[in-house]
Amino acid sequence: xxxxxxxxxxxxxxxxxxxxxxxxxxxxxxxxxxxxxxxxxxxxxxxxxxxxxxxxxxxxxxxxxxxxxxxxxxxxxxxxxxxxxxxxxxxxxxxxxxxxxxxxxxxxxxxxxxxxxxxxxxxxxxxxxxxxxxxxxxxxxxxxxxxxxxxxxxxxxxxxxxxxxxxxxxxxxxxxxxxxxxxxxxxxxxxxxxxxxxxxxxxxxxxxxxxxxxxxxxxxxxxxxxxxxxxxxxxxxxxxxxxxxxxxxxxxxxxxxxxxxxxxxxxxxxxxxxxxxxxxxxx
Numbered sequence: 654x655x656x657x658x659x660x661x662x663x664x665x666x667x668x669x670x671x672x673x674x675x676x677x678x679x680x681x682x683x684x685x686x687x688x689x690x691x692x693x694x695x696x697x698x699x700x701x702x703x704x705x706x707x708x709x710x711x712x713x714x715x716x717x718x719x720x721x722x723x724x725x726x727x728x729x730x731x732x733x734x735x736x737x738x739x740x741x742x743x744x745x746x747x748x749x750x751x752x753x754x755x756x757x758x759x760x761x762x763x764x765x766x767x768x769x770x771x772x773x774x775x776x777x778x779x780x781x782x783x784x785x786x787x788x789x790x791x792x793x794x795x796x797x798x799x800x801x802x803x804x805x806x807x808x809x810x811x812x813x814x815x816x817x818x819x820x821x822x823x824x825x826x827x828x829x830x831x832x833x834x835x836x837x838x839x840x841x842x843x844x845x846x847x848x849x850x851x852x853x854x855x856x857x858x859x860x861x862x863x864x865x866x867x868x869x870x871x872x873x874x875x876x877x878x879x880x881x882x883x884x885x886x887x888x889x890x891x892x893x894x895x896x897x898x899x900x901x902x903x904x905x906x907x908x909x910x911x912x913x914x915x916x917x918x919x920x921x922x923x924x925x926x927x928x929x930x931x932x933x934x935x936x
Contacts, residue, residue, distance in 0.1 A: 665924055672717035676710035723923055725930035730900035733908040734930060736889065738918035741769065742776045744910065746866030747825045749854065753840040754799075754813050754830040756789050757806045758782055763838050769870055777821060789828065792817040804836045813846045814853035818861050825861060829854050831872060844883055847873055848895060855899035858906055866908040871917065885917045890929055897933050 684702070688694070723736040741748065750773050757763045759782065760771045778785045799812040810833075817828040831850030832840035842850075851872065858867055873879045873888035883891065889911055899905055913921065 669714045669717070673710050673714035676713045677706060680706045680709065723927050723930065725927075725934065727934060730897075730904050732900060732904065732906065734893065734896070734911070735908065736911045736913065736921075736923075736926060736930075738915045739912050741868050741870050741912040742772060744866075744868035744912060745824070746868055746908075746910070747827065747858070747862055747906075748773075748821075749827045749829055749867065749869040749872075751832070751870065751872055752817075752828045752830055753832040753834040754811050754815060755802065755807045755809060755834040756793065756811065756815075756817060756828065756830065757834065757838070758785055758789070759806055763806045773826075777826070788819045789817050792819055792828075802834065802836050804834075804838055806838060810834065813842070814849045816853055816857040818857060827854060827857060827867075829872075842873075842879055844873075844879070844891070847879070847883070847888075847891065851892060851895035852899060855896060855905045859899070859903050862906050864904070864907045866910060867906045868910040868912050871911065871913055885913065886921055886926070889913070889921075889926060893929065893933065 684706075724734065726733045750770055752770055758770070758774060760766045760774060764771050764774075766772075766775075774780060774782065774785055793811065793815070796811055796815060796817075798809045800810045801808045802810055811830060813830055813833055815830040817830075819826045819828065829850050831847050832842045833846065834840050869892065871885050871888050872892055873883040873885075879888075892911060896905060896909055
């Protein structure tokens with residue numbers, strides 16, 4: 654259970670203890686005030702009153718510290734951020750799919766079938782590789798390339814930060830190149846490249862997204878090979894910071910949803926992420 658995981662963190666107990674002592678202090682003040690006003694009364698004395706104070710204080714502290722959905726609303730910019738567990742391909746708004754700077758799509762030889770990009774090919778395009786490639790080619794037709802690679806698969810290299818925006822039914826899919834492909838078809842990235850890609854993404858979403866909701870996975874793992882350098886918790890904060898910086902210049906979207914795989918979500922320090930979201934309100 655997620656509550657049991659949260660109860661193992663110091664942040665949970667800090668919130669709980671602060672709320673507990675505040676409630677005990679408040680109720681004690683009320684009792685003392687009552688005894689001053691009615692010095693002959695014994696209504697606020699006895700073991701029963703003590704049990705009632707403890708029960709009320711513990712209940713109020715648990716309510717205060719109990720984990721809630723990780724979400725925050727902001728006025729400047731006017732937007733909402735939510736971090737949820739789930740399958741991003743089941744989201745109904747605009748989607749972000751991470752990819753490499755050659756926009757290779759062939760599975761399983763180049764792109765792992767189990768990767769988000771590989772799953773997107775199956776779920777969103779019914780496994781039709783030619784259709785996906787045609788849409789990507791149309792989206793990149795006016796995008797300058799930075800070079801070519803002599804390798805199996807696609808050869809044209811567009812560079813990290815390139816966005817291919819595809820129309821899919823009623824929404825848009827933003828293919829974000831945040832990994833650099835090499836001649837051995839190995840995609841790699843760095844925190845600097847991820848940051849560059851995210852800033853380019855928010856600019857494109859602001860220009861093309863027309864508000865609405867944008868759903869994005871945890872950027873930095875998978876084909877980027879950054880899980881040891883940029884674990885999920887840090888990758889989420891990385892995404893949040895880039896989003897807020899971009900939003901200060903112009904509104905990006907009405908809601909940003911960071912969709913985390915359930916296994917990874919259970920490992921997150923959710924209270925810390927909620928605190929981080931709250932800290933961005935005044936930053």
